[in-house]
Amino acid sequence: MAHEPYLLPPPGADWRNLEAYRQIGGYEAARRAVHEMAPEQVIEEVKESGLRGRGGAGFSTGQKWSFMPKPGGPKPSYIACNGDESEPGTFKDRQILERNPHLLIEGLAIAGHAIGARAAYVYIRGEYTTAFHTLSAAIQQARDAGFLGERPFGIERPFDVYAMRGAGAYICGEETGMIESAEGKKGQPRKRPPFPAVYGLWGCPTTVNNVETMAQVASILRRGASWFKTLGMPTSTGHTLFGVSGHVERPGVYELPLGTTLREIIYEHAGGVRDGRALKAIIPGGVSMPVLSAEQVDVRMDHESLKQAGTLLGTGGIVVMDETACMVRAATVIARFFRHESCGQCTQCREGTGWFHKLLKRLDTGQGTMDDLATIDRVGGYMEGQTICALSDAAAWAATGFLRRFRPEFEAHVREGRCPLPESFRP
Amino acid sequence: MSALEISPSVREAIAEEVKKYPEPRSALLMALHFIQAEIGHVPVGIQRQVAELLGIRPIEVREVVTFYPMYHEHPVGRANIRVCVNIACALAGAREVVEGIEARLGIRPGERTADGAYSIEEVQCLGSCGTAVCVQVNNDPYIENVRPERLDDLLQTIG
Numbered sequence: 001m002a003h004e005p006y007l008l009p010p011p012g013a014d015w016r017n018l019e020a021y022r023q024i025g026g027y028e029a030a031r032r033a034v035h036e037m038a039p040e041q042v043i044e045e046v047k048e049s050g051l052r053g054r055g056g057a058g059f060s061t062g063q064k065w066s067f068m069p070k071p072g073g074p075k076p077s078y079i080a081c082n083g084d085e086s087e088p089g090t091f092k093d094r095q096i097l098e099r100n101p102h103l104l105i106e107g108l109a110i111a112g113h114a115i116g117a118r119a120a121y122v123y124i125r126g127e128y129t130t131a132f133h134t135l136s137a138a139i140q141q142a143r144d145a146g147f148l149g150e151r152p153f154g155i156e157r158p159f160d161v162y163a164m165r166g167a168g169a170y171i172c173g174e175e176t177g178m179i180e181s182a183e184g185k186k187g188q189p190r191k192r193p194p195f196p197a198v199y200g201l202w203g204c205p206t207t208v209n210n211v212e213t214m215a216q217v218a219s220i221l222r223r224g225a226s227w228f229k230t231l232g233m234p235t236s237t238g239h240t241l242f243g244v245s246g247h248v249e250r251p252g253v254y255e256l257p258l259g260t261t262l263r264e265i266i267y268e269h270a271g272g273v274r275d276g277r278a279l280k281a282i283i284p285g286g287v288s289m290p291v292l293s294a295e296q297v298d299v300r301m302d303h304e305s306l307k308q309a310g311t312l313l314g315t316g317g318i319v320v321m322d323e324t325a326c327m328v329r330a331a332t333v334i335a336r337f338f339r340h341e342s343c344g345q346c347t348q349c350r351e352g353t354g355w356f357h358k359l360l361k362r363l364d365t366g367q368g369t370m371d372d373l374a375t376i377d378r379v380g381g382y383m384e385g386q387t388i389c390a391l392s393d394a395a396a397w398a399a400t401g402f403l404r405r406f407r408p409e410f411e412a413h414v415r416e417g418r419c420p421l422p423e424s425f426r427p
Numbered sequence: 428m429s430a431l432e433i434s435p436s437v438r439e440a441i442a443e444e445v446k447k448y449p450e451p452r453s454a455l456l457m458a459l460h461f462i463q464a465e466i467g468h469v470p471v472g473i474q475r476q477v478a479e480l481l482g483i484r485p486i487e488v489r490e491v492v493t494f495y496p497m498y499h500e501h502p503v504g505r506a507n508i509r510v511c512v513n514i515a516c517a518l519a520g521a522r523e524v525v526e527g528i529e530a531r532l533g534i535r536p537g538e539r540t541a542d543g544a545y546s547i548e549e550v551q552c553l554g555s556c557g558t559a560v561c562v563q564v565n566n567d568p569y570i571e572n573v574r575p576e577r578l579d580d581l582l583q584t585i586g
Binding site for chain 2: 085086087088089090091094125126127128129130162164165166167168169170181182183184185186187202243244245246247251252253283287317319321325330333334337340341425426427
């Protein structure tokens with residue numbers, strides 16, 4: 001079944017160029033929204049589309065916007081657009097930033113009208129040099145064309161978009177960590193309440209939306225909520241960008257409807273498991289999400305189906321592992337990541353991520369005990385739902401997810417005193 | 428060694444950056460990127476000058492420099508080779524890539540060659556999982572699909 005992509009340009013088209021983007025109707029949806037639609041109508045349209053945020057949590061975008069105060073309050077409102085994309089296995093926002101930046105800018109212009117924002121700040125992870133420069137150039141083109149600035153599309157309400165860079169800290173993808181970082185501070189998440197809609201950037205009402213989510217908004221306003229709802233599943237509407245990496249023949253980013261089966265994504269789009277090997281494990285939505293085993297490959301990639309399968313859609317970043325891959329080692333590499341990225345504010349996370357890494361490293365090298373397995377489960381229990389942000393939960397889901405799904409392999413490491421998979425990748 | 432100064436052109440870039448935000452402090456991360464692009468690291472003396480430019484305390488600059496992995500308080504190699512070792516890159520042979528570079532340069536991650544030309548760093552997920560192994564030199568565009576058996580070519584590209 002062919003699906004006409006709307007987020008990514010077809011081969012050969014260069015939509016970074018404003019003229020090319022306008023030839024396919026670019027910025028007409030924003031112009032129409034700004035001139036012909038009341039802000040509440042825009043919010044209604046996005047609510048009606050069923051759009052859920054593409055940054056990992058899957059919250060209703062229209063509903064999030066409705067938490068913002070009515071325009072005309074004592075403080076200006078802002079959009080903080082999350083392009084920090086640092087969840088391992090996730091590399092899809094980069095495609096929009098580098099290949100279709102005007103779609104993002106148009107989405108931000110529409111969102112700016114809907115919530116009455118003064119400006120949008122796109123926070124791009126520091127390493128994404130090409131993405132930063134591409135977006136910055138596109139912003140300048142949009143300003144020169146009169147779509148941003150003092151009188152965007154000729155109306156008397158200033159709105160501008162600014163690109164800014166992070167500096168390598170995963171925690172700045174957490175919405176309040178990002179806000180702190182954008183204020184020029186350490187990216188340590190804030191306690192909520194107050195939520196960003198009340199107290200965000202510089203203490204002003206702020207809505208935080210992912211890059212892909214804003215690109216979806218532009219597409220919805222261009223073609224309508226009813227069109228959007230024909231794509232995907234009843235409670236997971238639209239296309240999304242699935243990133244496929246690991247042991248597949250054709251890794252890459254695939255734009256497909258939500259609800260596409262994991263089997264179709266891996267075997268039809270990504271060319272199957274490399275070298276004809278057997279599939280063993282799949283991380284479905286970035287490394288924070290509990291791993292699936294090969295028998296679960298027929299699951300549909302949407303919020304509800306993955307929840308039923310004991311995991312979550314997350315960012316849609318799919319990491320595929322074949323029969324050679326050691327699951328203890330995969331868990332160790334991921335635990336090392338969370339240990340490195342914990343911001344250190346909360347004891348459970350700071351200490352727990354360190355414990356996971358030490359215990360898993362010990363098990364990986366054949367030095368672990370059966371007690372260590374019980375400790376992983378117990379520490380995971382201390383880490384969930386206890387901290388300021390969800391990094392702690394994510395670290396726990398990842399570690400306990402591997403243990404629960406592949407317990408016999410963990411036990412084999414203890415029994416044999418070594419890794420039973422000599423051909424596995426190295427940590 | 429003479430004390431380093433923020434150059435006039437970087438001062439100019441920082442002043443432009445400040446205009447984007449309601450509060451000057453928000454320009455801090457970008458300011459540190461500008462400085463590091465010019466002199467390779469952000470020593471304490473420079474941090475004081477940044478603090479003065481943005482009207483904040485030196486410790487508020489230092490806590491940012493030391494919190495974010497991309498900033499270096501001490502000198503690194505002129506080509507700081509950053510190899511992603513997270514899951515997708517690990518599955519594609521990142522460890523072999525790190526070891527190959529170590530063997531060719533005679534240094535370990537965190538070290539610098541005697542002539543100051545190179546240093547190696549292991550980093551966590553660069554967001555290039557579909558083109559693993561991913562390597563980034565300083566803050567340049569990525570070098571993707573790096574293979575352990577083609578490291579001589581890689582080092583030649585880096586120069």
